[in-house]
Amino acid sequence: xxxPVSFDPTFPEPISSDLGPREVHDRTLSGRIQLDGSxxxxxxxxKAVLVYSGGVPPKIAGCTFDDVSFQFVGPAGRTLALLxxxxxxxxxxxxxxxxxxxxxxxx
Numbered sequence: 001x002x003x004p005v006s007f008d009p010t011f012p013e014p015i016s017s018d019l020g021p022r023e024v025h026d027r028t029l030s031g032r033i034q035l036d037g038s039x040x041x042x043x044x045x046x047k048a049v050l051v052y053s054g055g056v057p058p059k060i061a062g063c064t065f066d067d068v069s070f071q072f073v074g075p076a077g078r079t080l081a082l083l084x085x086x087x088x089x090x091x092x093x094x095x096x097x098x099x100x101x102x103x104x105x106x107x
Contacts, residue, residue: 022038022039023038023039023041024038024039024040024041024043025040025041025042025043026041026042026043027043027044028043028044028045028046029043029044029045029046029048030045030046030047030048031047031048031049032048032049032051032071033045033048033049033050033051034051034053035050035051035052035057035058035060036052036053036054036055036056036057036058037055037056037058038058038059039058039059039060040058040059040060040061040063041059041060041061041062041063042061042062042063043063043064044063044064044066045063045064045065045066045068046066046067046068047066047067047068048065048067048068048069049068049069049070049071050068050069050070050071051070051071051072051073052070052071052072052073052076053072053073053074053075053076053077054072054074054075054076054077054078054079083097
């Protein structure tokens with residue numbers, strides 16, 4: 001299985017225009033899947049890398065996932081790099097970041 005989450009803030013933003021925003025229904029998908037601006041309903045993701053670059057959030061409903069990982073690139077990767085830096089004990093922000101995620105996930 002691939003890495004659950006990876007990020008590369010230096011990766012170029014558009015991966016490929018043919019992988020851009022789209023509406024996908026009732027399909028099995030594998031490989032690198034660009035999420036930005038896309039809609040996926042009742043899809044099966046198998047052996048896929050879901051790539052998000054910080055654009056319009058995708059709509060995902062009723063899908064299944066098998067051997068799937070996320071990759072955050074461009075602005076999304078830089079955001080994760082910032083969060084990672086803020087969680088270092090030396091930043092003094094670790095507790096604030098952790099509390100923010102508690103609110104996001106409802107705990």
